[in-house]
Amino acid sequence: MIRKLFSGLLLSGLLLGNFTYAQQGLDNNQADFGEFMDRKGTYTRTASGKPSENYWQNKADYQIEATLDENAHVLTGKITINYTNNSPENLDFVWLQLEQNRFTPDSRGTLTTPVQGNRYNGDTDGGFDISAVQAKVGSKGTVSSKHIITDTRMQVWFNEPIPAKGGKASISMNFSFKVPQKGMDRMGRLKVNDGWIYAFAQWYPKMAVFDDVEGWNVEPYLGAGEFYLEYGDFDYKITVPYDHVVVGSGKLMNPKEVLSKELQNRYAKAMQSDTTVYLIAPDEIKNTALTRPKQDGTITWHFQIKNSRDVAFATSKTFIWDAAKINLPSGKTILAQSVYPKESDGQEAWSRSTEYSKASIEHYSEMWFEFPYETATNVAADIGGMEYPGLNFCRYTSKGEGLWGVTDHEFGHNWFPMIVGNNERRYAWMDEGFNTFINHYSTLAFNEGEYSSNLNQTRRYNNYFQNENREGIDTYPDVANTGNLGMVAYMKPGIGLIVLREYILGPERFDNAFRSYINTWAYKHPLPSDFFNHMENVAGENLSWYWKGWFYGNGNIDLGINAVIPYGGNYLAILSNKGEIPMPVLLEIEFEDGSKERQMLPVEIWQRGDSWNHLIRTDKKVTKVTIDPDKILPDINLGNDSWPQLIYED
CATH class of the missing domain: 2.60.40 (Immunoglobulin-like)
Structure with a gap:
């Protein structure tokens, strides 16, 4: 106890001796807060992150x-x-x-x-x-x-x-x-x-x-x-053997020509059903007399989609085909549908694909921007997961949580980059990362949390963030190491948006800005600078330090509490920023009576240097102080996030 008291007094003296220096900020970090790229308005794009009246x-x-x-x-x-x-x-x-x-x-x-x-x-x-x-x-x-x-x-x-x-x-x-x-x-x-x-x-x-x-x-x-x-309008016709089923981006324009009367009736039933309806059941795949209008030669399927950037389709005589109704916020209803072979059948596998598809489209439409196309189709193929307007290709062997994850991810791409048309070839993070972010909330919402999100714990990726071979988000996808691409394009930008929403801005400010960004750039071509400018202007926050550090840098977050000491009848929390990226500091303070309170310190404290002394004004006895109590930040050092006990004792 004597040693603890002595060391506490010594530490208190040393820290207080530096208190004035730390607060004055003689050695500042203003360079971390300055602009890092040219984000001025141009003739075609405004400084507020919108297309100008001259945009074409x-x-x-x-x-x-x-x-x-x-x-x-x-x-x-x-x-x-x-x-x-x-x-x-x-x-x-x-x-x-x-x-x-x-x-x-x-x-x-x-x-x-x-x-x-x-x-x-x-x-x-x-x-x-x-x-x-x-x-x-x-x-x-x-x-x-x-x-x-x-x-x-x-x-x-x-x-x-x-x-x-x-x-x-x-x-x-x-x-x-x-x-x-x-x-x-x-x-x-x-x-x-x-x-x-x-x-x-x-x-x-x-x-x-x-x-x-x-x-x-x-x-x-x-x-x-x-x-x-x-973007443009597509009118396309696909001629295939008579026993094939074709599904494609957009609306089927000639159902009476390609579907039997029985199949037309089932199609109409599916359009009214919130639960999955078979169009072609597993035991009907080869029963073309029941499902096809002709029994020889070829047949032409006709599709149209408007204001789209691409079209894709699938065709096969092996398809089980099921569908259900999607309910959109406007009151409009469209069709979710899945096609898959017998090898993919089963309640633990593709029999739930349409359920997943419906839930995914309905969530994103309600949360961000209404889905614009007539159908949402999931196709079982020998493809890990790939997205096109209104249509996915997903692995035919996927099951359970894996099938949910890939289905939800590929449908999420209808918002990025199908609706918001960024340049994937250069800025993969603007579609993969944004999509990974919205997938997090869709997964939390699905079936009251039936499956877990990969982003529930951001610190699980800390090994990558400290790997000397890591690459930055801004690395071109064709240049990035293949082993790093998942982090560069998907996880790190997804984590960055979660931190921005849950820690820096809060859900209300973030959602207002993000929805506005989607609505503003729907069917247009935004750049990274447009995204940065738009989020700042709508949210009302200068975030240059964050864009520079997390999205266009390769540093890490390491906030720490060096000590908590008594000071003038209150307490002084001695804080440090040992990482390369500044961050607001959310403190949770626990008191001897069991109560807690939270205080958020603005990021600007780090403009003045890498240490900061925060006065905790209270007449209660402080027993613990924790940084980021909800563990939202991917802080690479878990050991300095909290101060477990006071150095002095009465």
Whole structure:
């Protein structure tokens, strides 16, 4: 006791001796709080994080007809793109993306894949066969066939420029490709007992984005980097063998032509049902007389989707098909549906897929922004998980919590990047990270917490945060180490938003800002700076220190309590910031009578240096002080977060 008292008095004297110095902040950290990137307003984007009155965006409308040759595993089609140039400059040419060209032996993606392989391995015996290219400006322009194909990009030239500010052009061509069996975990085909499942994505030539920041965005398709696409309306027709079922992005336009009378009735029943209804039951897969309107040849399925950036579809004769109604906040109802083979059937597996899909879409629509499309479809395929507007491909062997997680995650992508159209190829964290964040709350809400969220405990990832090989959130996905990509693109930005919502801003301020961001940038192309500016302006907080430290830095959080000592009838908490990222300090103070109170110290205390003395005004005896009592922060040092007992004793 004497030693404890002596050391307490000594520590008290030393700390108080430094008290004046620490408070004056002679050595400040203002550099941590300054702007770290150019976030000034531009001609097209405001400093408040909104599109300005001069913002423009080009538009691409598609008409596509395609036919599947199941024997050769080849898709053949023709496409017409009606392009509107809303930019302020005339365009002599346009760029398109030919992502099937990734599946060739000499593609950039193939040649930059490590010898040992990775998730983005793919077949190399495919690629587009392009023919009959025609391009013209307006309805009276002359036709040009001039084009250059370079890897996964295609440049198409016109005989005269597309006029600025509303000029129109059309580009048409024929295309075909062999459907890869291994499609880089994004698309492809899977053999099951009853036949093949075809998951079609990146299946047609599509417009590259011409924007107000980069001009033409022509990064090649390598693998990890995903997509950046223009918005427009799609009308597409898929011709398949008569015994196939096709599900696709958007609305089925010809149900009477492709569904039997019995199937039409079941479809209508599902549209009125909050519980899952079989359209094709497991024992009906081969009963085409019951489910199909014809019994030979081919049949054409017709789909449309408006204001979308992409379309995908799946086709197979092996599908169990079930569906249920989705209830949207506006009162509108749409369809959730799932297709899967017998191998995926079961109440512990895909029989719950439609239940999961319905819950996911309803939650995000209520929480953030209403789902805009006519259907939400989950497809069982040999794909870990990949998202397209209104349609997912998920692993056909997934079950239980794993199936919930991948279904919810892929449907969450309808908000980022399908509705908020960021550039995935450059800023993976703006879709994967934002989506991981909203998945956290969807999982907490589903079935009263049936499954747990990966982000319930942010400190479980501290080993990564202290790993010398860690990479920052701003690392391009195609550059990031494959082993780090999950943290760089998904978990770290997701954790960052949880900290921002639950610790820094609070749910009300955060939700107002985040909803406003989604609504403001719906069907547009935001940059990181637009997100930062918008969140700050709506929430009313300068967050440069946080964007710089967590999103564009690689440092860590380490807040600590060095001591709690009596001071003038009150108590003094001696605090330190030993990490690279400043943070507000939430203190929970416990008293001898069992009561507790919380005090939040603003982040600005660290502008004055790395130590701070906080006066706890109380006439009660303090028994414990804890930083971040709810353990929201991914603080890397657990040992200095609390002061368990007083140094002195009466």
